[in-house]
Amino acid sequence: MAALPKKRPQEVTLILGKLKRHFGKTLENASMEHIYQACALCVRDEIMDRWINARNKVDKEGKKMVLYMSAEFLIGRALVNNMINLEIFDKYKAALDYMGVDIHQVEQEENDAALGNGGLGRLAACFLDSLSTLNLPAMGCGIRYEHGLFRQRILDGSQVEMEDNWIETGDVWEVENPEEEVEIHFGGEIHEVWTEKGLKIEHYNYSSVLAVPYDMPIVGYNTKMPAALRLWSARAKNNLDMTFFNRGDYTRAMEERELAEVISKVLYPEDNHEAGRQLRLKQFYFFTSATMQSMVRRHKNLYGDLHTLPEYVEVQINDTHPTLAIPELMRILMDEEGFGWEEAYDVVRRMFNYTNHTIMSEALECWPKDMFRLLLPRIYTIIDTLNEKYCARLWQAFPGDFEKISSLSIIAYNEIRMANLCVAVCKKVNGVSQIHGDILKTSLFRDNYVMDPEKFIAITNGITHRRWLAKANPPLTKLIEKHIGKGFLTDYKQFDKLEALLDNPEFMEGFIAAKEENKRRLAGYVMEKQGIEINPHAIFDVQAKRLHEYKRQLLKVLHILYLYNKITADPASFTQPVVFFFAAKASPGYVRAKNIIRLINAVADLVNNDPKTKDILKVVFIENYNVSAAEILIPATDFSEQLSTAGKEASGTGNMKFMMNGAVTIGTMDGANVEICERVGRENMFIFGATVEEINQMQRFNSYRPGEYYEKDAELRDVLNKLIDGSLPGVNERQFADLYHSLIFGDYEKADQYYLLHDFRSYINAFNRAVKAYQHPEEWYRMAAYNTARSGIFSSDRTIREYNDRIWHLEPLKG
Ligand code: CJB
Secondary structure, eight states, rough: OOOOOOOOHHHHHHHHHHHHHOOOOOTOOHHHHHHHHHHHHHHHHHHHHHHHHHHHHHHHOOOOOOEEEOOOOOEEEHHHHHHHHHTHHHHHHHHHHHHHHHHHHHTSSSEEEEESHHOOOHHHHHHHHHHHHHHEEEEEEOOOSSSSOOOOEEEEEEEEEEEEOOOHHGGGEEOOOOOEEEEEEEEEEEEEEETTTTEEEEEOOEEEEEEEEEEHHHHHHHOOEEEEEEEEEESSSSSSSSHHHHTOOHHHHHHHHHHHHHHBBBBBOOOOOOOOOHHHHHHHHHHHHHHHHHHHHHHHHHHHHOOOOOHEEEEEEESSSTTTTTHHHIIIIIIIIIIOHHHHHHHTTTTTTOOOOOGGGGOOOOEEEEHHHHHHHHHHHHHHHHHHHHHHHHHHHHHTHHHHHHSSEEEEETTTHHOOOOHHHHHHHHHHHHHHHHHHHIITTTHHHHHOOOGEEEEOOOOHHIIIIIIIIIHHHHHHHHHHHGGGOOOGGGGGGGGGGGHHHHHHHHHHHHHHHHHHHHHHHHHHHHHHOOOTTTTEEEEEEEOGGGHHHHHHHHHHHHHHHHHHHHHGGGOOEEEEEEEOOOOTHHHHHHHHHHHHHHHHHHHHOOOOTTTTTEEESSSSSOHHHHHGGGOOEEEEEEEOTTOOOOOOOOOOOHHHHTOOEEOOOTTTTHHHHHHHHHHGGOSSSHHHHHHHHHHHTTOOOOHHHHHHHHHHHHHHHHOOOOSSSTTTTTTTTTHHHHTOSSSSSSSTOOOOOOOHHHHHHHHHHHHHHHHHHHHHHHHHHHHHOOOOOOOOHHHHHHHHIIIOOOOOOOO
């Protein structure tokens, strides 16, 4: 144990003071949660001055800012991350050591703020960290879901969803601003009224909901400009309807409140999927209207004239969820501020930018026209006019081509298509990796690209290396700091300096020791949380991401069954111990995804308990994958599994986190894997599978026949038959019949849509090459460290700089 400081650190007094004043406790009778709260309050104090100063400066100097609008912000825990970014972690650790308290236990008291599903929401969180670190004025705008993404338990091998309660420990970071509340209107009717000033739109019989902002500071590393995350919470205008109350109808008296508050009650748990539900539409209008109203109010207060809005605000729309901000701003400018259509449109078209995150058709947001019109009658008429004007433009570009015009229009076939609205209006439309940007230009938005080529750009995603290296991987961070100093924390280009250290034995020893320490930490975590013992000397092979068919967790399962068959037939055929980790949540209504989780656990039962395989193969399903679990899992990884069908994963950001932490990628040429490959070369990763071109070719000629693979490849057949022949313990033989059929025969769709059987052999080959490489430690660790050394470009600081240079043009706040 490190020696305790002799002198009592000043932070001890601060923490004890908070315990006393806020909770009436001394250290002796405080719970660990009280200590967490006390520490959080101390850290908050350190943030507030900077935050207030920065905001005042932005207002005073008339700086342009970006509103990053997103339905999701997956921020995770804040306490230790904030301490690291404020450079006070060591001081607080020393203070807690002095008090006999382990800072990591304190940290665990904080629930993850899981206000997002996966990549999209986590990207938004990384972006806020980078915006703040780069001192760019920014506000994240979203919804204060009372319940974030569900907590996952695995019971008898199946996913069970439990309620998330992040607010219990997260509210210490928020500041409620009731004086900035705004009112949102739903339903009702609109009338056109002629007045002296011309046509006026009036809205009657609507129902009102109040939106109350809660602001959370997001502190970048050594920043002068903490960003604000503004989350809107729904509240009823009247808590109790006294008319009903006085008649004794108490339920009815509270109805309004219930109906209003349900809007920000819960995050929809679907990822890469939109179901067109009314409450979801309400959520989107709720936060976009609130954000636009408060933006307009601020601008009027500061600058008076709303024509100058585009000089002071950029709006970035994170996927289509916040699209309604566009017609909402049109509404405010026209109906409330007296702008004409062209005048309002001229402001709007210069402010908005749209990031597309997926080309999966089931994820493209479309709303049934009738439902939309009933809920948002005025917004509907504005979108209708936008559509008419856009169609006129389309007619000029493609005269007489009705098919093309209807496919590009905003409203068609009784649906409103949000992506088309964004593309029609926004200044810039960006993809999230180079290959994804190309796919947007050549397929999803091909015709729009012909019309407006300068609109379309690609900006590759990134991750904040403060959280994903400095916080998640202390041993590797310390090692890097020792050799190249701390500069890399704010200057990602300095990662390049690590390349020269690959020949430095001291650095390489430290690198290996860090990986081993992280593997032991993960082994401890798995033992503590799930009671599973794992061999820290085995290869740690990790596939951690949302469960989705296109991400192909099932391909990995088929591979494990293949190894199982091999070893049980001939124990000498594979002797390298490997632990296969899966970590994934499935949307509660996504039946096939949940069944894949059941399958993973059945396969775990099989291989972990068979005496022939149990010392070689181990399958571990990590329960409740979230940001905090990722922080433990990723630094311990040797093989990073990035198996999506080429063309389907827009970018991926997990792939970058693994790379930065010295894992080697086994992956397809998809999303940002392609750029990882450009950075490290094919000799430092393991590429497999069909390319986008090959898949397009198979689709064009309808030439893919998965059944033929089944017939011709006896080993593959043996693997697939395991799904249905009763070999898997604890499940009925019919349990996986659907998965089996979906691969070979298909159901109402076509068979094996995601090309698992096509890529099966190629995957095995890549995996075997990786195992072989691992068995030469010197070369292996050099490869792993080379991955870290080449990962700087995937810092979200680089990404944000690109957004700024190519889209926003903000000036950093100076000291
Ligand atoms: N993405 O997480 C989501 N949810 C969606 O609904 C659509 C896309 C992901 O966004 C990430 C950030 O851009 C991408 O890295 C990832 O490929 C994509 O699936």
